[in-house]
Amino acid sequence: MNERTFLIDSEENREACARAVMACTSAKIMEVTIKPFKRNRSKAANAYYWGVVLAILADHTGHTAEELHELFKLKFLRREAVTVLGEGLLMHPTTTSLKVDEFTEYLEQIRILAAEKLGCSLPDADGCYA
Numbered sequence: 001m002n003e004r005t006f007l008i009d010s011e012e013n014r015e016a017c018a019r020a021v022m023a024c025t026s027a028k029i030m031e032v033t034i035k036p037f038k039r040n041r042s043k044a045a046n047a048y049y050w051g052v053v054l055a056i057l058a059d060h061t062g063h064t065a066e067e068l069h070e071l072f073k074l075k076f077l078r079r080e081a082v083t084v085l086g087e088g089l090l091m092h093p094t095t096t097s098l099k100v101d102e103f104t105e106y107l108e109q110i111r112i113l114a115a116e117k118l119g120c121s122l123p124d125a126d127g128c129y130a
Contacts, residue, residue: 041103
């Protein structure tokens, strides 16, 4: 059986998921995970981040959008400690995998920093997170 992901948003999809689980045999060990669905940020939210937030702050500070992006990731996103080939390292965070609520919080932290530290007011996103 190939890997399958089910979004249980209807009775029909719930039944399809149950059928897939019931089709599993004991001949092969399978793993099933059920978790709340969290939507990834939208293209509009990404456009707001790069085209509005970072563009305004780059203009305001003289730094590039990429420099600011790296700073904000390090400042506001949690780094993960991992061991690779017996050596410990901190994995740098990424914004691409943030869910809507996580990205909303990330942007709010940037807006607060911009206002308090830089005296720069950023326009509202007008609901483009979802």
